[in-house]
Amino acid sequence: MEFLTDVAVLSRIQFAITVIFHFLFVPLSIGLGLFVALAETRYYRTRDPKDRAATKFWVKIFTTTFIIGVATGITMEFSFGTNWANYSRFVGDIFGAPLAAEALLAFFLESVFLGIVIFARNKISPKLYLVSAWLTWFGSALSALWILIANSWMQTPAGYALAPDKSKAVITDFWAAALNPSTLARYLHAVDSLLILGSFCVMAIGAWYLVKKRNTDHGKQFIKMGLTVGIVTVILMLPFAHMQATVVAEQQPAKLAAMEGQWKDGPADMAIVGWVDEANKTTTALSIPGMTSFLASWNTETVYPGLDTMANKVSLSDFKAYDGVKVTEDYQGGIPPVNVTFQAYHLMVALYALLILWLVLAGLALRNANKGKTSKALLYLTIFGPLVPFLAIQSGWVVAEVGRQPWVVYNLMLTNEAYSPIVSNVELIITIVLFLLFYTILFIAWLRLVFKQIKAGPQLEDDAGLAAALATAGSSAADAASSDAGSVAKDASATDDTPVAKGGE
């Protein structure tokens, strides 16, 4: 239990817990946000009550999810100061600007228009409401851009100089820092993965309605929407992932070598499955020779350096930031944990293959549904489909973050020097326990609510009744009608939540 006294390790554990939890909800929000905007656009064009029911349904699911992403995002912004004080001091000159820009340019946008999307459907014109739905999504995608700029700078720092006393990095070129070598590839790769997740969730919900044989028109429509966006985004992932891999090959050779478990110099193979024995520095894998070299450079012969030759070849003092300072034992020879990186990478790639399979299955399920057949097996697979992109996204980030260790800022600052030295291990243990407890509560609350909303489904009568009630209000002949509408509203609230229900007094 030595780690319980190690503040550096505890800080990393807390960051991992909080960032993984946050990143369960961010992808869902950005992924589903696009579908909210699309559903709203469709309704704007058709003014069909069915489409109104659908878009109101998506707004509910989306906002229930989005708010957890917003709330747990505050943790991330605070955590740089609370738990990574030395990191913040070292990179603040560069890293702070994108964070401040994210808040100013993106958080305000998404938060304000989220309020409008939740509350103002009956207060503003349909056109303004549609614009608000798109702006909310645009704000969330913009926020992703700024935070990925910040992350990319940590991976491939550019546009900076070291302060003379080496106590911090100072910006020298804003655009070079913001558009550093990995920003574009990372943004495209990450955001595309979020849209894939969104489309799989939309398909899953549609499939559930088909299994339950209810809301079947909506069910088919959801699968179709999800499938369309899913096919486009899964295909786009090929060039985007390729860009990302090329950047890694150029910028982070140790990460590339760890991804393939390559110990000797030479052309890089591409493993299908395998195991890395880090103690004996061997990798046993079923692989395609030269494939990684080919993908990164269009040539199977291109030689990439192996981990053996990289480890300890460069000593810490060879890095500008560490020249003339005492060598830290945490340097790990400059190479990341190899097997974790290897496994996470290959899991991600295998899951990508599964994504394609799942699209085919969902397509078949939809085709059968259109013929009036319910193919339960296919639909159930589609319901569990979102797990595939979920796992792929998380394992992709494990590759990105574990694969660049021991550096928190690549070749500039070691992770084990970046934490807050003033925070004690006891304080960290307290907050880790609290985070686990609180986040579990939030997760349960979210699951319950989202499942309840999915069960309630898109509701036609709800609004028709309400509209009828409004239209007939004041007319004495409408008593019966409005009391009908009232009872409809009550029914709806029993399953969902139009607040009349909570009234109950």
Added chain:
Amino acid sequence: MEVHAILQVLWFLLIAVLLMGYFILDGFDLGAGILYPFVAKKESEKAIVRQAVGPVWDGNEVWLLTGGGALFAAFPPAYAMSFSGFYLAIMLVLFGLIFRAIAVEYRGRDPKWKGFWDAVFVVGSFLPALLSGAAIGNVIQGIAMDSVTVGQFTHMEYAGGFFSLLNPFALLCALTGLMAFLTQGAAWLCLKSPVDNLVRQRAKQLRSTFSIGQLVLFALTSAYFFLLVLPSFGDTRIGMPVAYVFAAVFVVGWIVSRLFMANKNDLMSFLSVNITPVALIGITAASLFPNLIPAANNPKGVFTYFIVPGAADTANSLTIWAHSSSELSLTAMTIITCIGLPLVLLYHVIIYRTFRGRIKEEEIGEY
């Protein structure tokens, strides 16, 4: 004055402005959250309070995030030292903000857990409202510092413990801030709830009570400040004259708000109760300048406590001159702000216009 110095002052002022924005905007919804169980007894009344904050709280809270982000970007050492130094207190604020955010959105949708969401809405509003004042009080009087080395990095760090953060002056500041938030919250609920609703009647009473409480606490805090805190500053705080101007603004603003309350003008009452919290931030900023976090020779160690702060320790204080980001970084952020801030103000105009006016009885069901 060279460009870098101008930018350093500008960003000091901008962060103060962002905090003022936070105190004005999130102040009233934090206050309304704390008052929730006291002004609303029936379900329909609770729905009014939630509807009064529901559409706007999220954008309001972003002012705090932006203030934090701006502090990080413009003065990284101050951000790092305060957030890690006040670790447990900041974490309490954070947990409050998280739960409150989700409670606002989930309470109406999740009747089964309504007791739980009601409770965390109140507690989650209370913690940030109380602790932000406590943090400010600690920074004003200065904190104990020690240098700490990790690897090749040596930095000054907060050297006191959690309990010395709860010293008398900080507690007084905490209560003063809390009273300001409560007054704002009550004034907002007066403005938003239906004219004849009990929520408005109760809020009206509380608005007046808390407003008086605010003045009393401001007087107590000022007395404590002049008698026990100010002497330890010596001549290290060159902005004190400006702080006195803001103190006058506080008093005038308070009187103006009382006049509007007596005049039964809910809109002007709400607008004018925001003068005092703005003045409080003004006093804070002016009394600190040019320090970001002044150092003081307070007792050090985890389980220490003090009543009167120690003498100023100017050599170790974090100042805007020595602890800011580079000129280029500040320039880039100034440009970003020039683009972003007008947009932010526009968004606020849009949302407050959309939800202008009192909540109508027939809308109460909608959320």
